[in-house]
Amino acid sequence: MVVTTRLAIATASVFSVCKTSVHFSEAAAVAAPTPRFTELPESGGVKALDLRLGDGDGVSPVNGDWVAIHYYGRLAAKQGWRFDSTYGHKDETGEPIPFIFVLGSGKVIAGIQAAVRSMKVGGIRRVIIPPSQGYQNMDQEPVPPNYFDRQRLFTTIFNPTRLANGEGSTLGIIIFDIELVSVKRL
Known part of the structure; x- marks a missing residue:
C-alpha cells in the first residue's frame, strides 16, 4: 500500500x-x-532554410570566387543517412578541414553552388537539393573520402533497380547543412 x-x-x-x-x-x-523553407531563385528547385545569417563583408560569392564551406550531407531516401561531413575530416591539429572549390566551375553539384551564391560568410543554411540539382554522375563533388560511404552514396542514388521501379524522383534528394567559412575573390 x-x-x-x-x-x-x-x-x-x-x-x-x-x-x-x-x-x-x-x-x-x-x-x-515556424521557420519555412523557401525556394532559391534560379536554383532549379533547391529549397533553403537559413539557420544563421552571416554578415561576412556583406558580399555574397560570385562565379570565379574560391569558396570554403563546412557541410553535413544526408540522403533523404535513407531516412537521413549521413554520407559525409567536413567536420569529420581533420587536419594534424584536429581542426576540421573545409571543402574548397571555385564557384561556377561545374565540378560541384549545382544545388550547393545555388545555395552558396546567396549566403554571406558566417551563415549556416540547410538546403534540400532535388535530384536534378544533385549528383548527376560520379565525378561531381563533394564525395566522401571513405570508400564504403562513397559506394553507398552512389549505389543509392544511381540504383538501377530502384530507378527502373520509378523511385528516381526520391533517390537523389540530398539534404545539406552548409556553413560558408570564407570567400576569396581572384
Whole structure:
C-alpha cells in the first residue's frame, strides 16, 4: 500500500511538471513563427532554410570566387543517412578541414553552388537539393573520402533497380547543412 501511494505521488508530481512544461512550450510555439523553407531563385528547385545569417563583408560569392564551406550531407531516401561531413575530416591539429572549390566551375553539384551564391560568410543554411540539382554522375563533388560511404552514396542514388521501379524522383534528394567559412575573390 505504501509503495502504491509513493508511486501515485511520484506519478502525480511528474505529470504536473510535464503538464506545466507542455503549457509553456505551447505558449512558446504560438509566440515564435515556424521557420519555412523557401525556394532559391534560379536554383532549379533547391529549397533553403537559413539557420544563421552571416554578415561576412556583406558580399555574397560570385562565379570565379574560391569558396570554403563546412557541410553535413544526408540522403533523404535513407531516412537521413549521413554520407559525409567536413567536420569529420581533420587536419594534424584536429581542426576540421573545409571543402574548397571555385564557384561556377561545374565540378560541384549545382544545388550547393545555388545555395552558396546567396549566403554571406558566417551563415549556416540547410538546403534540400532535388535530384536534378544533385549528383548527376560520379565525378561531381563533394564525395566522401571513405570508400564504403562513397559506394553507398552512389549505389543509392544511381540504383538501377530502384530507378527502373520509378523511385528516381526520391533517390537523389540530398539534404545539406552548409556553413560558408570564407570567400576569396581572384
